[in-house]
Amino acid sequence: MNTKKVRVRFAPSPTGGLHLGGVRTVLFNYLFAKHHGGDFILRIEDTDQTRFVEGAEAYIFETLKWCGLEPDESAIHGGPFAPYRQSERKPIYKEYADKLIAAGQAYYAFDTAEELEVKRKEIANFQYNHATRMSLKNSLTLGEAATQQLIADGVPYVIRINLPVNEDVTFTDMIRGEVSFNTSQVDDKVLLKADGMPTYHLAVVVDDYLMQITHAFRGEEWLPSAPVHILLWRYLFGLENMPQWAHLPLILKPDGNGKLSKRDGDRLGFPTFAMDWTDPKTNEVATGFRERGFLPEAFVNMLAALGWNDGSGQEIFTMEELIAKFSMERVHKGGAKFDYEKAKWYNSEWIKKMPVTSYQLQVAGLFKEAGIDVSDDVKLVKVLELVKDRCTFLNDFVQQASFFFKAPETIDIAAIQPKWDEKKNLFFIELIKAIELSSSFEAADLELAFKEMAAANQIKPGELMLPFRIMLVGGKFGPHVFDIASIIGKEETVSRIKKVLAAL
RNA sequence: GGAGCGUUGGUCAAGGGGUUAAGACACCUCCCUUUCACGGAGGAAUCACGGGUUCGAUUCCCGUACGCUCUACCA
CATH class of the missing domain: 1.10.1160.10 (Glutamyl-trna Synthetase; Domain 2)
Structure with a gap:
């Protein structure tokens, strides 16, 4: 039945930064679309002007770019269904709302927000629905003439969906299977607000139709309002044209329960x-x-x-x-x-x-921020390769590798002092001489020379390696100590040994 | 309160009528490494509970409990 090209959309409202859940919704949309050779559309749902946040839209685009989830069509990528910002599509929605009114599937309501607030306080579990709408101020109770008069007088109004009574609305969710709701349980949602903007409910349906969306994925929090959307599809565009729905599970907080915030x-x-x-x-x-x-x-x-x-x-x-x-x-x-x-x-x-070359630039930036010069690219790559196994974050490289570029500022003297003696002191003095005289400074050669010298002095190499490491690194961490010495070079190695020897 | 959705080790999860109920993260032990990591080996679940259906149920059905989401002129 479905030979149409797959088209999915992510429709954020630009009210702040994009969090985990939002990005995952994008990802699932994107993966599904690309898996089926389809298009991924980004539509900005900015119908609530009171919640507009400066910079949020740009942030969303930058996030998608960073994640490698570029839309095929959007407000900045363009596309055949522009505009992709709902605020720029305002006139479109009214037309469909009027259509619903004409068919008796929606009605004008004049109740003010304050009046409804009072109702909600007076009546427990108050809902604007089949049970209450005939006692409220709307075109159903006022009649045609009075309604037209109020509109002509410029009295603000909203348009609400006129839900049928006691009807089961069923649809198939791609993740959950058959899901059904009884219309008596849901309220007459506002479709068009007093400022002429649509609410989410009208806007999704109209835009999904106009933009030829074939699959609509969103968070599970939308499930309860799905019957409204299904009905709108039935009234306006026909169920056979409706996209397939999937309501994604929520990402919960690590402790306790509830949506992650x-x-x-x-x-x-x-x-x-x-x-x-x-x-x-x-x-x-x-x-x-x-x-x-x-x-x-x-x-x-x-x-x-x-x-x-x-x-x-x-x-x-x-x-x-x-x-x-x-x-x-x-x-x-x-x-x-x-x-x-x-x-x-x-x-x-x-x-x-x-x-490592794929993140070399970014890590170099981190080093620069820390005031460490890493302009030698060959050395940087070698170092990154050597320490990447012990990094969880890119930022860890600074901590794990700064000693390759700069003598450590703090030395864990306490780790060597207790077992320090004159014999070891002499060993390192001798080591300095040997290093200065050596022609090669390869890690393997150095290791061999080091061990031979230790044997000649009747000291276990193990007792010397830790002090040596601390002299070069400052602490008990890092890759093989001879690799470190080899990379930082003869001169620097000698200088670091001398410095610590003087402090002991 | 109502409606909807969900429930396999601490967490992510595979499996889906008959299995020793995979694997990963975290944690613990050990090995490797004369540092720290990496790597390797080992360690934990009567599959929320109660009824059915069945020769047999973690898996199917019905309840119960618990949790979550929604219940705005917000999305």
Whole structure:
């Protein structure tokens, strides 16, 4: 039945930074579209002018770019269905709302927000629905003439959907199977607001139709309003043209239950946004995965595994593999608690997997920020290769490798002092001489010479290696000590030994 | 309160009528490494509970419990 080209959309409202859940929704949309050779559309749902946030839209585009999830059509990429901002499509929606009114499937309502507020306080569980609408101020109770008069007088109004009573609305969700709702349980949602803008409910349906969307994926929080959308499709465009729905499971907070929020990240010390987001009103900065030192490949991989897996046990996927293997049927029904430890593991795996040259530039920037000169590219690459196994974040490289470029500022003297004696002191003095005289400074040669000298002095090499390491590195960490010496060079090695010898 | 959705080790999860119920993260132990990591080996689940259906149920059906989402002129 479906020979149409697959077209999916992600439709964020530009009200702030894009968090984990949002990016995952993008990812699943993108993977599904690309798997089927289809298009991924980004539509900006900015129908609520009161929630507009400066910079949010640009942030969304930059996030997608960083993740490698570029839209085929959008407000900045262009496309045959422009405009892609709902605020720029305002006149379109009214037309459809009028159509619904004419068919009796919607009605004008004049109740003010204040009046409804009072109702909600007076009546427990108040809903604007079949049970209450005949006692409220709307075109159903006022009659044609009075309604037209109010409109002519410029009284503000909204347009609400006129839901049928006691009717089961059923649809098939690609993840959950058959889902059904009774219309008596849902309320007469506002379709067109008093400012003439549509609400989400009208806008999604109209734009999904106009933009020829074939599959509509969104978070599970939308499930309860699905019957409204289904009905709108039936009234306006026909169920046979409706996209297939999939409601994605939620990403939950790691402790306790409930949707993951920015607050949880702040509280537990991990990012929830893809990239740093500065709130333009408060200037508060929410740190992002990117700035924490995550590789986009790792971020995407981790997100894909949150609610989906291919059943094979494979954990590490490239974007190409994800596209090839993704299917909506293998998406979980239940929500998944976000696990930052696992996210970190993905990043360390990707740091090991990627060629160091792919993140060399970014890491060089990090070193520069720390005031360390890493202009020697050959050396940088060699060093990165040597320490990448012990880095979880890109930022770890600074801590793990700065001693290759700069003598350590603090030396863990306490780690050598207790077992220090004159014999060892003499050994290192002798070592300095030997190094100065040697022609080669290869790690293997140095190691051999070091061990022979230790034997000649009747000291176990093990007792000398730790002091040597601390002289060069400053602490008990880092790759093989002779590799370090070889890379930093003769002169620097001697200088660092002398410095610590003097301090002992 | 109502409606909807969900429930396999601490977490992510495979499996889906008959299995020793995969694997990964984290944690612990050991090995490797004369540092720290990496790597390797080992360690944990009466599949929320109660009823059915069945020769047999973690898997199918019905309840119960628990959790979550929604219940705005927000998305």
